[in-house]
Amino acid sequence: MKHIINISSIFLLLIFLVSCQNKTTQQKKETDSKAHNETHSDTHEEDNEKEETLNFVTLQQKQLEVMDIELGTTKKVNLGKTLKVNGQLELPPQKRASISAIVGGRIESVAVIEGDYVKKGQIIARLNNPQFITIQREYLTAKSNYSFLEKDYLRKKELLKDGITSQKSFQQAEAAYNDGKSALNAAKSMLQLIGINISVLEKGQIISSIPVVSPIKGYIQNIAINIGKFVAPEQEMFEIVDNEHLHIGLKVFEKDIDKAKVGQKITFALTTRPDKIYEAEIFALGSAFDMDTRAVKVHAKIIGTHEGLLTGMFVEARITTSNKEVSALPEGAFVTEKGLDYIFIQKEKDKDNITLEKVQINRGISDLGFSEVVFIDEIPKNIVVVTKGAYYVNAELNKGEFEDHEH
Numbered sequence: 001m002k003h004i005i006n007i008s009s010i011f012l013l014l015i016f017l018v019s020c021q022n023k024t025t026q027q028k029k030e031t032d033s034k035a036h037n038e039t040h041s042d043t044h045e046e047d048n049e050k051e052e053t054l055n056f057v058t059l060q061q062k063q064l065e066v067m068d069i070e071l072g073t074t075k076k077v078n079l080g081k082t083l084k085v086n087g088q089l090e091l092p093p094q095k096r097a098s099i100s101a102i103v104g105g106r107i108e109s110v111a112v113i114e115g116d117y118v119k120k121g122q123i124i125a126r127l128n129n130p131q132f133i134t135i136q137r138e139y140l141t142a143k144s145n146y147s148f149l150e151k152d153y154l155r156k157k158e159l160l161k162d163g164i165t166s167q168k169s170f171q172q173a174e175a176a177y178n179d180g181k182s183a184l185n186a187a188k189s190m191l192q193l194i195g196i197n198i199s200v201l202e203k204g205q206i207i208s209s210i211p212v213v214s215p216i217k218g219y220i221q222n223i224a225i226n227i228g229k230f231v232a233p234e235q236e237m238f239e240i241v242d243n244e245h246l247h248i249g250l251k252v253f254e255k256d257i258d259k260a261k262v263g264q265k266i267t268f269a270l271t272t273r274p275d276k277i278y279e280a281e282i283f284a285l286g287s288a289f290d291m292d293t294r295a296v297k298v299h300a301k302i303i304g305t306h307e308g309l310l311t312g313m314f315v316e317a318r319i320t321t322s323n324k325e326v327s328a329l330p331e332g333a334f335v336t337e338k339g340l341d342y343i344f345i346q347k348e349k350d351k352d353n354i355t356l357e358k359v360q361i362n363r364g365i366s367d368l369g370f371s372e373v374v375f376i377d378e379i380p381k382n383i384v385v386v387t388k389g390a391y392y393v394n395a396e397l398n399k400g401e402f403e404d405h406e407h
Helices: 003-054 063-066 130-161 165-193 197-203 254-259 389-407
Strands: 056-060 070-072 075-080 082-092 096-100 105-112 123-128 211-212 217-223 236-241 247-253 267-270 274-291 295-303 314-320 325-330 335-337 340-349 351-369 372-377 385-388
Touching: 003 314, 056 063, 056 274, 075 105, 082 295, 105 211, 130 165, 165 197, 211 340, 236 295, 247 254, 247 267, 247 274, 247 314, 254 295, 267 335, 267 351, 274 314, 325 385, 340 389, 351 389, 385 389
Parallel strands: none
Antiparallel strands: 056 351, 070 385, 075 325, 082 247, 082 314, 096 236, 105 123, 123 211, 217 236, 247 295, 267 274, 267 314, 274 295, 325 372, 335 340, 340 351, 340 385, 351 372
16 A cells, blocks of 8 residues: 555656646747847847938048039929920120231230130230331321421412412412322321320330230130231231120021010020020021021020020020929939939038938929929928939949948
């Protein structure tokens, strides 16, 4: 009986030990599971934070200059229905001057360089030539001779009245007087033409060089001389243009001429710089039809700044037939990835660094190097964005992402 009791005690003890072991194992599994879930949650949050960080890139200010990255804001551009035309920047003939030498001579000095602004009558160079001295001496001789002939003419005129001299003698004196007067006037006109001050000359001061003056106000566009060079008569030395009166000459084809009207607004860009938009307004329609090109010339005055515009430059223009003003950015502001469009906006800036955020946008109609930009999320007004060089900013952003993945 005692033996049976001992066996029962051992069996109960085994059951108790197994139960305790199962409970400990279950608790360990629950602890391990909880720790795994917490670790997975922390990793997921880190991934989200990392993903958000990859939309930002910080550049040094000097990097912007090196990579030719420009910042700005969206601008209102009329991207409604338009008529596409090409043309050229022109000046009316009275606002353009080619300056040549009336009398040949050697260049003594040049007072301007290309791009300088000059006033009408301003001295821009000086010519010297021994012939100038001869011309001045001839004038002084003609003036002295005229004075003698005038006195002789007046004297004989009085003598004729008194019957002391003959009619023939008076007529000879009169003819000589008129010839002397003509010679003096011719010499005087020559001096005025070449720019010699007659009042200074009559005081006995003979000069060896003459001034070359600007006939209009404007900018020196071309210089074809240098000190010591001899220029022949009628040889062009300078070209001066007054760009304040710069306008556009556009060719509108026969089929579209009824769409162009005086007063219509025009947007245009230089073919060499399509990212800058200018405005103009039609002020005249040509009356002559070019049979070769089947086009009519349309003239438009430029509204606002003329900065960067020079006569002869080719332009691509749009004559507005219906208005649709939108917020737009130049092509250099956009990057496209996997069919989606993005731009970079400024988030932070100090004297050394600038932080940019890559944001997704919708891209609308495009023309003249600009595209409409529609923001998906609301942003502050006049937000600063990258307007040129977004491709290089995106490359820097992707480079940073690649380095993070390596770590």
